[in-house]
Every structure is written in structure tokens, then in C-alpha cells.
Amino acid sequence: MEAIESFLVAFSNAAWGLPLLLLLMGGGTFxxxxxxxxxxxxxxxSVNVLRGKYDDPDDPGDINHFEALSSALAATVGMGNISGVAVAITMGGPGVLFWMWVSAFVGMATKFFTCTLAVMYRxxxxxxxLEGGPMYVIVEGLGRKWKPLAVFFAIAGLFGALPIFQANQLTQVIREVVLVPNGLGSTDTFYSDLATGLTLVLITSLVIFGGIKRIGQVAGKMVPSMVVLYMLAVFYIMFANYxxxxxxFAMIFEDAFTAEAMLGGAVGAIIIAGARxxxxxxxxxxxxxxxxxxxxxTSEPIREGLVAMLGPLIDTLVVCTLTGVAIIVTGTWDDSQANGVSVTAAAFDDAMPGFGSYILVLCVLVFAFTSLFSYSYYGTKCFGFLFGAKYKSYYNYFYVFTIILGATASITAVISLIDGMYAMMAIPTMTSALLLSPKVMAAAKDYFRRMRKFREEEMKV
Structure with missing residues (x-):
């Protein structure tokens, strides 16, 4: 197992080098x-579109704008915000948060382009x-000769969309906050983690085998409430340590450029950590x-791009910032014994002794499960593209099996695999978006011209 972990760490570090940083950050800036x-x-x-002001039930597609954003946020506003931020700060210091903000700002523009193209070239x-996604954008937008790039994305997506990180961190927080303090579970953590993993498999299976419409309905109901609950808890922590x-914030800005904390004083390494x-x-x-x-x-690609760009705003600029500040003000990030979600749990318990960590467990349960539900959809789409739509449901069996692997594996191995596969997925996604960006801008000019004309006609009436 140590050999596999070392290989995954080396693969992840090699994938997230300067070329990928330039592609993501440079491409987003462009x-x-x-x-x-x-x-x-x-x-x-974009908020008006999200509210359903322009919804038409006869438009092509499976879910409305709100459900699409909620389902996407169900995958992003999740463990990445709770333990992902903790991992970033413990590895790279508080300055990583600044570079996460920079990535989110340019990420809003990236989301606008990539998600507009996902509808434009379904x-x-x-x-x-009817299907959308980078693999279809590549084939429909760039042509059949680019199909190998689409296949490359789909293969990486099979593994990048695995639920192993969510399963790993959910298992960890249940073990360390609920089971161990109350004398429950096996003395051998493998068996207690295995039992937790099997429970996750059962609950996840009940939802994901119902398809995208059920995922959209569940996420649409759970995501808004989970964001509000988590934000209220973090606001309390910040108030208690105002x-x-x-x-x-001074530490965040200072550390972002001096980079003395964790990564050998290399500012470039902290930027890469923040981008990752x-x-x-x-x-x-x-x-x-x-x-x-x-x-x-929707029949208007630009509208979906406008809705999608709200994702990084909500996810990173709001939720991740709150998590990061809570971890920094409580000082739990500097505990060398804690890792991942344990750092955030310690911050909650520091501010709310006796019950804070249980509030986090409740948040984590909702965050992790909605992420588990949404990620399965990504993998099935990649599987269907590669092997045929009639076989895509088979991916879910592999998907739920890996929940057990994630629950029993080390966090280092898990996050290295996902990081590496995300890097592989970014190459075809950003390449196709950059090449097709003139098509997006032409569509945007046409869309806003029609919207201005529509408003002028409304005013005359």
C-alpha cells in the first residue's frame, strides 16, 4: 500500500506542475x-435566470437552471470546502487561501465559457x-478528428469523479467525533471504517440508481439548507473570535507572498497549492x-453559462473563505497531529465546546451525501460516452464499490488520485474552451443584443 501511495503522490505532483497552472490560471485570466x-x-x-424568470418547460434538457446549479454545487460545496480547505492550509499555510480567491475570480470566467459551450455543443x-459535457464539446465543436482528446477526458473522468475523498473524510469525522469519544466502534479502525463505508454504499445507492432527475430533485432541496446551516455555524465561530x-486576514495576505509557512519558501508552490x-x-x-x-x-447557452459562473462565487469566495478564516482564527491549522476534516472539527469544538464538532458532523453528512449523489452522474456520463449509453448504469456498481475503498484508504492516497485525475481532465476541457472561445463571445453578443431589444419593446408597451 505504501508503494501505491507513493506512486499516486508522485503522479499528482507531476500533473500539477507549471504547465497546468498556466493552463488553468492563465486560461481563466484570458x-x-x-x-x-x-x-x-x-x-x-444571472440571478434572474437562476430564479426561473426565463424558464421554458419546452426547452431541451433534463433539469432546470436552479437544479443544474444546485446539483453542481452539491458536488463542489461539499468536502472540498470543509476538509479540502483544511488540507490546503495545513499543507501550504494561510496564504493558500489568497490564491484560492484568485483562482475563483478567474474561475468565474472559466465556468462561463466551459458551461456555455456544454449547452452550445450538446x-x-x-x-x-441529448447530452452535454467537454467530451461532446470536443467532438461537436472541434470535429471528429479531435475525438481522442474527448476519450482522454472521459477516461480521466471515470476516476476523477470517484467518491473516495468524500467517503474518506466522512468516515474520518464519524470515527473521530462520534465513535471514538463515545467508546463505540472496533479498536481496529479498519473494521469500523468498513462498516461506515458499507452504510454509505446503501444510502448512496438508493439515490444514484434513480438517475439525474432524482439527483437534481434531492440536491435542489438539500444544498440551500446545508449552505445556510454551515455558514451560520462558521459565523458563530468568527464572532466568538472576532x-x-x-x-x-493579515496572515493570509502576508503568507501568500512571503510563503514562509510550509512549502520551503517557494511562492510558486503556494500558488500551485491554492490552484489545486x-x-x-x-x-x-x-x-x-x-x-x-x-x-x-434551455435553448440559450449563454444563460446556462451565466448561472454556472455563480458556482465559484458561492463555493470558494464565500464558503471556502468562511472555513479558512474559522480554521485560522482558532489556530487549529497549526496542529501537526490533525489532518483534513479533523482540523475543521477542532475549530468547531474550540468555539463551541462539547457540541461544535457534532454540528460539523451534521453539516458533513449533508455535504458528503450530496457530493456522493452528484459525482455518480459525472462518471456515468463518461462511461456512456466510452462504451455506449445502454451500459452506463454499470458504472454505478463500480462507483459504490469504491466508496468502501475510500472509507478504508489513507487521505494522502485518496486526495493524490483525485488531484491527478482532475489535472488530466483539465487539459482537454481548457484546450477546447480556449479554441472555441470566439464562438462563445459571438453568442454572447447576439444574446445580449436580443435581450436589450426585448427590454426596449417591453418599455414601449
Missing amino acids: FMLYSRFLPFRYLGH GKDSNGH TSIPGA RAAFSNEAGIGTAAMMHGAAK
């Missing part, structure tokens, strides 16, 4: 400048059902969210 900061100029309109699977907040965790958190440029938004019921 999208931001090329669009003339469109994600920020049309935030109000294709049909072998059953004739005198430390100015110092926390931001990518894991909001998935901008990775391509998973594009698969979900590609299922939205």
Missing part, C-alpha cells in the same frame, strides 16, 4: 479579459438522448460542472 469582465457585469441577470449519446479576524484546492473546490476548468450544466433545460 477568459476574464477576453469577455471584458462579463461575469461581474451581468451578475444581476451531442447525442448512443440512445439518441478580535483575531484582522490578524487572520480551488480546482477541487469549485471545479472551474476541470469539466465536471460542465457535464451537469449541459443537462439544463
Whole structure:
């Protein structure tokens, strides 16, 4: 097992080198400048689209705008925000949070382009059902000669969409907060983790075998409440430590550029660490969210791009920031004995002794399960693209089996595998988006011209 873990760590570190950083951060910066900061100029309109103001039940697709964003957020506003941020700060210091913010800003533009393309270049699977995602964008937008790149994305997506990180961290928090303190579970953690993993398999199976419509319905109901609950808890932690907040932000900005904390004083290494965790958190440029938004019921690709760009805003700029500040002001990030979700649990318990960690467990349960539900959809789409739509349900059996592997494996091995596969997925996603970006801008100009004309006609009436 140690050999496998070492291989996965080496694979992940090699994948997240300077070339990928330039592709993600540089590509996102290009999208931001090329669009003339469109994600920020049309935030109000994107909220109206999300509210359903322009919904048409006869439009092609499977789920509405709100369900598409909720389902995508169910995968992103999850363990990446709770333990992903903790992993980032314990590995790279508080300065990592600053580079997560930078990644999120450019990620909004990236999401706009990639998710607009996911609707603009939807294709049909072998059953004739309308599908969206980077693999279809590549084939339909760039042409059949680019299909090897689409296949490369789908293969990476089979593993990048696995639920092993969510299962690992959910198992850890249940073991360390619920079982061990109360004298429950086996003295051999493998068996207690295995029991937890099997329980997760049962609950997850009840939802994911119902397909995207059930996933969308469940996520649409659970995501808003889980965000509110988690934010209220973190606001309490910040209020209890309000005198430390100015110092926390000063530490974030100072550490972002001096980089003295963890990674050998290399600013570049901290930037890469921030980009990795931001990518894991909001998935901008990775391509998973594009698969979900590609299922939205709309005939206007630009509208779905506008809705999708809200993801990094909610996920990283709001939720991840709250988590990061809570960890910093309580000082739990500097505990060398804690890792992953344990760091966040310690922050909750520090501010709310006796019950804080249990509130986190409740949040983690909702976060992790909604992530488990949504990620299965990504994997089935990749599997269907590779082997045919009639076989895609078979992926779910492999998917639920890996929940057990994630529950019993080390966090280092788990996060290294997912990081490496995310890097592989980003290559075809960003390449196709950059090549097709003129198509997005042409569509945006046409869309906003029609919207202005529509408003002018409404005013005349």
C-alpha cells in the first residue's frame, strides 16, 4: 500500500506542475479579459435566470437552471470546502487561501465559457438522448478528428469523479467525533471504517440508481439548507473570535507572498497549492460542472453559462473563505497531529465546546451525501460516452464499490488520485474552451443584443 501511495503522490505532483497552472490560471485570466469582465457585469441577470424568470418547460434538457446549479454545487460545496480547505492550509499555510480567491475570480470566467459551450455543443449519446459535457464539446465543436482528446477526458473522468475523498473524510469525522469519544466502534479502525463505508454504499445507492432527475430533485432541496446551516455555524465561530479576524486576514495576505509557512519558501508552490484546492473546490476548468450544466433545460447557452459562473462565487469566495478564516482564527491549522476534516472539527469544538464538532458532523453528512449523489452522474456520463449509453448504469456498481475503498484508504492516497485525475481532465476541457472561445463571445453578443431589444419593446408597451 505504501508503494501505491507513493506512486499516486508522485503522479499528482507531476500533473500539477507549471504547465497546468498556466493552463488553468492563465486560461481563466484570458477568459476574464477576453469577455471584458462579463461575469461581474451581468451578475444581476444571472440571478434572474437562476430564479426561473426565463424558464421554458419546452426547452431541451433534463433539469432546470436552479437544479443544474444546485446539483453542481452539491458536488463542489461539499468536502472540498470543509476538509479540502483544511488540507490546503495545513499543507501550504494561510496564504493558500489568497490564491484560492484568485483562482475563483478567474474561475468565474472559466465556468462561463466551459458551461456555455456544454449547452452550445450538446451531442447525442448512443440512445439518441441529448447530452452535454467537454467530451461532446470536443467532438461537436472541434470535429471528429479531435475525438481522442474527448476519450482522454472521459477516461480521466471515470476516476476523477470517484467518491473516495468524500467517503474518506466522512468516515474520518464519524470515527473521530462520534465513535471514538463515545467508546463505540472496533479498536481496529479498519473494521469500523468498513462498516461506515458499507452504510454509505446503501444510502448512496438508493439515490444514484434513480438517475439525474432524482439527483437534481434531492440536491435542489438539500444544498440551500446545508449552505445556510454551515455558514451560520462558521459565523458563530468568527464572532466568538472576532478580535483575531484582522490578524487572520493579515496572515493570509502576508503568507501568500512571503510563503514562509510550509512549502520551503517557494511562492510558486503556494500558488500551485491554492490552484489545486480551488480546482477541487469549485471545479472551474476541470469539466465536471460542465457535464451537469449541459443537462439544463434551455435553448440559450449563454444563460446556462451565466448561472454556472455563480458556482465559484458561492463555493470558494464565500464558503471556502468562511472555513479558512474559522480554521485560522482558532489556530487549529497549526496542529501537526490533525489532518483534513479533523482540523475543521477542532475549530468547531474550540468555539463551541462539547457540541461544535457534532454540528460539523451534521453539516458533513449533508455535504458528503450530496457530493456522493452528484459525482455518480459525472462518471456515468463518461462511461456512456466510452462504451455506449445502454451500459452506463454499470458504472454505478463500480462507483459504490469504491466508496468502501475510500472509507478504508489513507487521505494522502485518496486526495493524490483525485488531484491527478482532475489535472488530466483539465487539459482537454481548457484546450477546447480556449479554441472555441470566439464562438462563445459571438453568442454572447447576439444574446445580449436580443435581450436589450426585448427590454426596449417591453418599455414601449
